[in-house]
Amino acid sequence: MNDRRRNLLRSAGAAAALLVGGLLKPVLALAAAWNKDAFAAKNPADALKSIGAASPAASGDIVIEAPQIAENGAVVPIEITSKIPGTTSMAVLVEKNPYPLVAKFDFMEGALPFVKVNAKMGETSDVRVVATAGGKHYAATREIKVTIGGCGG
Amino acid sequence: MAGPMKMRATLASGYTDVRVLMTHPMATEQQTKGQPHFIQNLTVKVNGKTAIEAQISQAVSRNPVFSFRLKGGAKGDRIEVSWLDNKGDTNKTETAVA
Numbered sequence: 001m002n003d004r005r006r007n008l009l010r011s012a013g014a015a016a017a018l019l020v021g022g023l024l025k026p027v028l029a030l031a032a033a034w035n036k037d038a039f040a041a042k043n044p045a046d047a048l049k050s051i052g053a054a055s056p057a058a059s060g061d062i063v064i065e066a067p068q069i070a071e072n073g074a075v076v077p078i079e080i081t082s083k084i085p086g087t088t089s090m091a092v093l094v095e096k097n098p099y100p101l102v103a104k105f106d107f108m109e110g111a112l113p114f115v116k117v118n119a120k121m122g123e124t125s126d127v128r129v130v131a132t133a134g135g136k137h138y139a140a141t142r143e144i145k146v147t148i149g150g151c152g153g
Numbered sequence: 154m155a156g157p158m159k160m161r162a163t164l165a166s167g168y169t170d171v172r173v174l175m176t177h178p179m180a181t182e183q184q185t186k187g188q189p190h191f192i193q194n195l196t197v198k199v200n201g202k203t204a205i206e207a208q209i210s211q212a213v214s215r216n217p218v219f220s221f222r223l224k225g226g227a228k229g230d231r232i233e234v235s236w237l238d239n240k241g242d243t244n245k246t247e248t249a250v251a
Contacts, residue, residue, distance in 0.1 A: 033208070039208070075214045094212060098182075101210055101212075102209070102210055103207055103209040103212075103213060105205060106206045107204070108202075110199055110224050111197070111204040111223055114220075114221065116218075117213060117217070118217065118218055120181070
């Protein structure tokens with residue numbers, strides 16, 4: 001009787017360990033999702049293709065707030081807002097950076113499509129923001145002039 | 154060892170303003186001769202539920218500062234921000250909406 005109880009406990013423990021192992025791994029994998037192809041792309045078109053947002057339509061409903069002239073390319077404040085209803089994602093690309101894709105934000109329920117981020121800019125460049133809403137992609141661009149580049153040493 | 158994070162979450166009109174600062178070198182390939190070290194993933198949770206997930210690159214400035222906005226919100230809502238970098242280092246901070 002007692003032996004049986006021990007065995008039961010043991011197998012329950014093993015099952016729990018298996019469950020925890022099996023459940024935790026996918027969660028960790030999900031948290032670590034990072035689109036390597038998109039971030040390694042060396043031009044904006046390839047980066048957009050990799051995030052599944054090739055040839056977005058121009059939109060006036062994406063607001064990019066940034067200085068016209070950034071003295072220090074190492075810290076360029078860029079504030080982005082999408083006024084497109086149902087925006088679920090926004091990506092920021094500095095077109096002339098060695099790797100144009102700077103960041104991609106996914107907005108779930110409870111979040112507003114707004115982000116302020118400081119980016120590095122190697123040189124004067126167009127900054128493109130691509131918003132996704134209802135499976136469609138929209139883009140706006142804005143030029144930021146850089147006096148001192150911020151990607152190298 | 155991950156450096157400290159700072160976060161502030163305040164109620165604005167109709168939304169919650171979240172500002173978060175992370176301590177991280179965000180070192181580029183060019184700065185490190187091919188050994189970049191940068192945060193890749195960022196997660197913002199509200200009361201335990203994920204609201205924003207970001208993937209970021211080495212082109213985000215050193216010691217990153219982000220502002221986010223959350224719909225509505227109430228005093229005391231728990232905001233948690235966590236990050237994971239390309240070397241597997243991770244950190245998180247939590248605050249209550251003021």
